[in-house]
Amino acid sequence: MIEFRNIHKTYDNGVHALEGINLKINKGEFLFLVGPSGAGKSTFIKLLLKEEEPTSGSIIVDDEDITIYSKRKTPYLRRKISVVFQDFRLLEEKTLYENVAFAMQVVGASPKEIRRQVPMVLGMVGLSDRAKQYPHQLSGGEKQRVSIARAIVNRPIILIADEPTGNLDPDTAWEVMKVLRHISRRGTTILMATHAKDIVDVMQQRVVALEKGRIVRDVQRGIYGYET
Amino acid sequence: MKLRSIQYVLQQSFRGIWRNKGMSVASISSVAASLTILGLIMILILNMSHLAGLAQSQFDSVQAFLVDDLEPADIEVLGKQIADISGVAYVQYESKEAALANMKERWGQQGYLLDTLEENPLPNSYIVHVGHISESDHVVEQLNSFTEIDEVKYYRDIIDNLIRAAELIRSVGLLVIVTLVFITIFIISNTIKLTINARKREINIMKYVGATNWFVRWPFMIEGTLLGFIGACIALILVYFGYHTVFDMVTTRFFVIFSAYLLTVQEMMSRTVMMFIVLGAGVGALGSIISLRRYLEV
Ligand SMILES: Nc1ncnc2c1ncn2[C@@H]1O[C@H](COP(=O)(O)OP(=O)(O)OP(=O)(O)O)[C@@H](O)[C@H]1O
Ligand SMILES: [Mg+2]
Numbered sequence: 005m006i007e008f009r010n011i012h013k014t015y016d017n018g019v020h021a022l023e024g025i026n027l028k029i030n031k032g033e034f035l036f037l038v039g040p041s042g043a044g045k046s047t048f049i050k051l052l053l054k055e056e057e058p059t060s061g062s063i064i065v066d067d068e069d070i071t072i073y074s075k076r077k078t079p080y081l082r083r084k085i086s087v088v089f090q091d092f093r094l095l096e097e098k099t100l101y102e103n104v105a106f107a108m109q110v111v112g113a114s115p116k117e118i119r120r121q122v123p124m125v126l127g128m129v130g131l132s133d134r135a136k137q138y139p140h141q142l143s144g145g146e147k148q149r150v151s152i153a154r155a156i157v158n159r160p161i162i163l164i165a166d167e168p169t170g171n172l173d174p175d176t177a178w179e180v181m182k183v184l185r186h187i188s189r190r191g192t193t194i195l196m197a198t199h200a201k202d203i204v205d206v207m208q209q210r211v212v213a214l215e216k217g218r219i220v221r222d223v224q225r226g227i228y229g230y231e232t
Numbered sequence: 233m234k235l236r237s238i239q240y241v242l243q244q245s246f247r248g249i250w251r252n253k254g255m256s257v258a259s260i261s262s263v264a265a266s267l268t269i270l271g272l273i274m275i276l277i278l279n280m281s282h283l284a285g286l287a288q289s290q291f292d293s294v295q296a297f298l299v300d301d302l303e304p305a306d307i308e309v310l311g312k313q314i315a316d317i318s319g320v321a322y323v324q325y326e327s328k329e330a331a332l333a334n335m336k337e338r339w340g341q342q343g344y345l346l347d348t349l350e351e352n353p354l355p356n357s358y359i360v361h362v363g364h365i366s367e368s369d370h371v372v373e374q375l376n377s378f379t380e381i382d383e384v385k386y387y388r389d390i391i392d393n394l395i396r397a398a399e400l401i402r403s404v405g406l407l408v409i410v411t412l413v414f415i416t417i418f419i420i421s422n423t424i425k426l427t428i429n430a431r432k433r434e435i436n437i438m439k440y441v442g443a444t445n446w447f448v449r450w451p452f453m454i455e456g457t458l459l460g461f462i463g464a465c466i467a468l469i470l471v472y473f474g475y476h477t478v479f480d481m482v483t484t485r486f487f488v489i490f491s492a493y494l495l496t497v498q499e500m501m502s503r504t505v506m507m508f509i510v511l512g513a514g515v516g517a518l519g520s521i522i523s524l525r526r527y528l529e530v
Contacts, residue, residue, distance in 0.1 A: 053440075076445070083442035093437055110443035112234050158441065 005031045005193065006052070006162060011061035013047055013217075021047040023217040025061070029162070029195060034188045036204045037197040038228055039214035045197040048214070049166050052085055052195075054078045066161065083111055086160040090170040092147040094139040100126065100150050101135040107154045125153040128190075129183045145176025149183050162193040169200050177203065201228040237447065244451035245458060248427040255423040256459060262419045263463020263515060264470070266412035267508050271471035273405035274504060275495075280398040283493045284391050292362055295326075295385040296375050297355040307356065310380050314358055317374045319367030324359040328352050342483065355382065413515055420459055420519025421526075424452050428527045435528065449528070453520045460516020464508045468501075471508075475500055 006029040013022040021044045029035055037045045050056040051063060054070060062069045070081055094103050101122055108118045126132050129149040139147055148168055155163055165184070169177035181203055188194050198204060204211060204227060211226030212219060221229065249256045296314070298307065307325070315323045326334070331354040336343040360375065362368045368386070375384045428435070438448055476497050483494070 079439070079442045079444045079447075081442075082440060086442075087440055093433070093440075095434060095437065106437070107441040109236075109240060110438045110441060110447060112237050112447075115236070154441065 005029060005066065007064040008048075008051075009062045009064065011051065011063065012059045013044075013051060013056065014059045020217055022051075022058070025217075025219060027212065027219065027222070029193065031161075032188075032191055032193055034185070034194045034207070034209040035196070036207070036209055036211045036226070036228075037195060037214065038199070038204060038211060038230070039220075040230065041199075043214040044217045045214055046166055047217075049087070049164055049195075049197060052164065053087060054081055083158050084161045085164060086155040086158065086162075087164045087166070088148065088151045088155045088168050090167045092139075092144075092151045092171075094147055094150055094154075096139050099136050099138055100131060100142075100153075103139070103150055104154045104157050107157050111158060113158075121157055125157045128156070128187065129153045130179075143176060144172045145179040148172065148176075148180045152180070152183055152187070156187060156192060160192070162195060163187065165194065165196040165198075167198055168196065169198065169203065174202070181207065201230065204228040241447075241450040241454060245454035248424075248431075248451060248455040249458065251430055252423055252426045255419075255426055259416070259420045259423045259459040259516075259519075260463045260466065262412075262416040263460050263512050264466040266409065266416050266515075267464055267467030267512060268470045268474075269412060270405075270409050270511075271467060271474075271504055271508070273401060273409070275471075275475055275500060276401050277398050277405070278500065278503065279493070279495055280394050280401070282495050284394040284398070286493055292368075294360045294362060294368060294372055294375065294387075295357050296360055296378075296381045297357045297383045297385065298380055299382045300355065302356070302380060306380065310378065311358060313378070314360055314375065317371055319363055319371050321361045321363040323361070326357050326359055328354045328356050331355075331357065345484070413511075416463075416515050417519045417522065420456050420516055421523040423459065424456050424520050424523035425527050427452060427455060428523060449524055452524055452528070453517060456516040456518075456520030456523075457513045458516065460512040460514065460519075461509065462512075463516075464512025467512070468505060468508050471504060472497065472501060 008025045008027045011022055011025040012020075014020050025048065037048060039045055047056065051058050052065075054073070054075075058071055062071050064070070065081065065084065073081065095106065098106060104122045104125060105118050108121060113121070123132065123135070126135055129152055131146060131149055131153065134142070134146070139150070142150070148171075152163070152165075152168075163184075168184075169180055172180065177200060184194055184196070185207070208225045210224050211221065211229070213221035213229060298310070302310075311323055311325060314320060329352065332346065332352050335354070336346050339346065360371060362371050372384050372386050375381055435448055479494060479497055
C-alpha cells in the first residue's frame with residue numbers, strides 16, 4: 005500500500021537525513037519507527053506527507069508515485085495520510101466536537117456526514133461525553149485522543165503519529181496507545197515514530213529501526229532494542 | 233466550490249475584518265481617500281475636456297460683442313466693415329434677445345432659471361466665421377481695433393489653455409494616484425498579514441487535514457477585496473454628494489453661464505461607478521495576493 009523505493013534525503017545544509025530507504029507498509033499494519041535522535045524518523049514522515057521532497061527515489065501510495073505528483077494534489081494526499089503530533093495542535097476556541105468537525109468542514113463534507121461521523125470517532129477515542137468541552141479542560145492524554153479523532157474522521161488509509169506520547173506521563177500515554185490499538189484493530193494502518201521503550205516492548209508489533217538514515221532492523225513482533 | 237464552503241469562506245472573511253478593526257478601518261479609509269482624490273481629478277479633467285470639446289465645435293468662429301446703445305444703423309455698418317476684413321468668410325448677427333433664447337435652449341431643463349432675470353444681461357454680437365483657422369489671429373487683431381466692439385471671444389485661446397491645463401492635471405494626477413494606490417496596497421497587505429498571523433495555527437491544521445490551497449486562500453482574498461469594495465463605495469458617495477453640491481452652487485449662485493458647460497452629476501457618476509468599484513476591489517485583491525505570497529506558504 006505504501007512503499008519507499010531507495011529514498012535518499014539530503015537537506016539544503018548538507019545533512020544526509022535518509023540514505024537508501026526501502027520499506028513496504030502493508031494494509032492494516034501497526035508499525036513502530038524507532039531509532040536514536042537524529043536518525044531520520046521525522047524526515048521519513050515528512051516525505052510521506054509531502055512536506056519535504058526526497059532527493060532521489062520514489063514513494064508509492066496506493067499505486068501512485070507521490071514524488072512526481074504535482075504540489076497541487078498534496079491536499080488530496082493528506083486526506084489519505086493523516087497525522088497526529090506530539091503537541092496535539094487543537095484549536096483552543098473550539099469545542100472538541102468543533103475541533104473534529106473542522107477537519108470535515110475544510111474538505112467540504114456535508115453537515116449530515118459531519119453529524120454522523122464526529123460522534124462516532126469521539127466514541128472510538130472514548131470522549132463522547134466530553135464533546136462540548138474545550139481543550140483547556142482536558143488532560144494531555146485526552147487532548148491527544150481528540151487529535152487522533154480528528155485525524156481519523158476523514159477515513160485516511162494510514163494514520164501517522166510522530167511521538168504522540170512524547171509529552172505525556174506513562175499512564176496517559178497508555179490511554180492513547182489503547183485508542184491507537186483499538187483503531188488499528190478496526191483496520192486503520194498505523195505508523196508511529198517513538199522513543200517509548202516500554203510501549204514498543206509491550207505492544208509486540210512490527211518495529212523498524214533507523215540509524216543515521218538507514219534501516220538497521222525490521223522485525224515483526226519486535227522490541228525497542230535500545231537502552232533509554 | 234460547494235455552497236457550504238462558500239458560506240465558510242465568507243464567514244471567515246468577515247471575521248478577519250472584524251478581528252483587526254483598526255487596520256480594516258485604515259485600509260478602507262485609504263482606498264476611500266485615494267479614490268476620492270481620483271474622483272476630484274476626474275471631475276476636473278472630464279469637465280475641461282467637455283468644455284474644450286464644446287468650444288472646439290465653434291473653432292472656426294470668433295464672437296465680437298458690441299458695446300451697448302449702438303443704433304441699429306451703426307450696427308449694420310459695422311457688420312459690413314467686418315465682412316470686408318480679409319479672411320472673413322461671412323458674418324452673422326446675434327441680437328441680445330436671440331442670445332438669451334439660444335442660451336435658454338442650451339440649458340434645456342434648467343432653462344427656467346433664466347426666466348427670473350430682470351433684464352437681459354447679454355450683449356449684441358457678431359459671429360464672425362473665419363475662412364481658415366490660420367487667419368483667425370489676424371481677424372481678431374482687426375476686430376479689436378473697432379471702438380464699437382467691446383470684447384472679442386476667441387475660442388482658440390480657451391481651447392489651447394484648457395487642453396494644456398487638462399494635460400497637466402492628468403499627468404500630475406496620475407502620479408498622485410499611482411503613489412496613493414501603492415500606499416493603499418501596502419496598507420491592505422499589512423491588514424491581511426495580521427489576519428494570516430492570527431490564523432496561523434488554524435491554517436497549519438487545515439493543511440494537515442487536507443484543505444486545498446484555494447480553500448485556505450479564499451477568505452483572505454475576499455477580505456482584501458471587501459475592504460477595497462467598501463472603500464470604493466465610500467468614495468463614490470463622497471464624490472456624488474461633493475459634486476452635487478458644487479454643481480448646484482456653480483449653477484444657481486455664481487456663474488449661471490457655466491452650467492451648460494459642466495457635466496451633470498449623472499454623467500459624472502456613470503463614468504466613475506464601474507471604474508471605482510473595479511479599482512477598489514482590484515487594489516484590495518492585489519493587497520491580499522501580495523500578503524498571501526509572502527506570508528502563507530502552502
Ligand atoms: N529542515 C531541516 N533542515 C536541515 N536539516 C534537518 C532538517 N530537519 C531535520 N534535519 C536533520 O536531519 C537529521 C534527521 O532529523 P529527523 O528530525 O528526521 O530525526 P528524528 O529521527 O526525527 O529525531 P528525533 O528522535 O530527535 O525526533 C538530523 O540530523 C536533523 O538535524
Ligand atoms: Mg523527530
